[in-house]
């Protein structure tokens with residue numbers, strides 16, 4: 327899978343841009359604040375309908391304008407696909423896929439599969455659990471619409487239950503209605519997370535082995551907030567029991583204290599917890615292995631090679647890691663942003679298309 331062409335109107339600092347990409351490597355070069363990240367953000371938008379930098383779609387519209395459009399033309403193994411997104415400052419966004427209007431973001435998922443890797447992602451091991459949950463949710467939702475649906479239902483129910491817990495008078499029978507929904511969707515979310523992490527663990531372990539020449543063994547474990555059960559029935563009973571037990575605490579705290587919205591995952595290097603004891607370099611290597619494992623997961627699940635957006639990460643990795651990246655990503659379309667092209671990058675990507683960006687224009 328690769329992106330052939332992008333057209334932007336009033337997107338961030340791009341007034342009007344039409345650009346064709348190389349099927350393999352695209353080097354996006356420019357000084358700070360010229361629009362490099364903006365460009366790959368637009369590519370990302372075409373894959374999941376949202377930015378990876380902001381939750382506010384109106385931020386994406388060029389200052390002083392009322393609307394923005396992003397059109398992306400991608401080639402998949404057997405078909406091609408076009409995505410068009412129109413963002414209106416006061417009227418939300420509309421998305422078309424191959425000419426038809428899409429009513430739910432979930433209909434866009436699985437279409438163009440993009441993985442973004444930025445310096446923030448290098449910190450995933452030591453950051454707070456929310457960041458790791460977001461990673462799981464984003465990656466899984468992109469590939470499995472069933473996950474997207476279970477997760478949104480779980481989140482909706484959780485919000486309603488939490489809002490109800492804040493009311494003056496709480497009727498326990500109302501709470502048990504929410505509980506049944508939470509249990510149903512929460513168990514689905516947990517099952518898919520467990521499967522995902524088990525798979526990612528295998529792929530990232532293999533990658534980590536290569537990067538460290540077998541010196542470090544990486545293991546990634548699912549760390550669920552309530553104990554995981556293989557059988558759905560047992561999982562649901564387990565969750566119900568925990569919700570019952572924590573009812574009084576929930577009432578006092580006026581929020582749902584237990585459930586998969588508190589899940590986490592743990593990284594171990596040679597059986598030692600990397601979050602607590604790993605060096606910064608080790609933690610970064612774990613993050614790199616995790617990101618690359620995502621591409622293997624995409625390939626396994628969809629048969630397609632995901633598109634990789636590397637935003638400013640090259641300068642954050644040492645030469646050994648960079649060389650590994652170059653060697654391993656032969657089949658994926660790459661977008662690499664950098665402030666300057668040095669001899670090493672030239673040697674690594676001799677055939678790359680170079681896109682020099684200045685003030686929202688390709689020069």
Ligand SMILES: Nc1ncnc2c1ncn2[C@@H]1O[C@H](COP(=O)(O)OP(=O)(O)OP(=O)(O)O)[C@@H](O)[C@H]1O
Pocket residue numbers: 337338339340356357358359360361362363364365385386387388389638665
């Ligand atoms: N909605 C918007 N309308 C117009 N300009 C915007 C908008 N949002 C951001 N910008 C501008 O885009 C520029 C930042 O672009 P971007 O983040 O792509 O930079 P960059 O080239 O990746 O820089 P760096 O190398 O520092 O990461 C800033 O000058 C910012 O003011």
Ligand SMILES: [Mg+2]
Pocket residue numbers: 362363364637638663
């Ligand atoms: Mg940038």
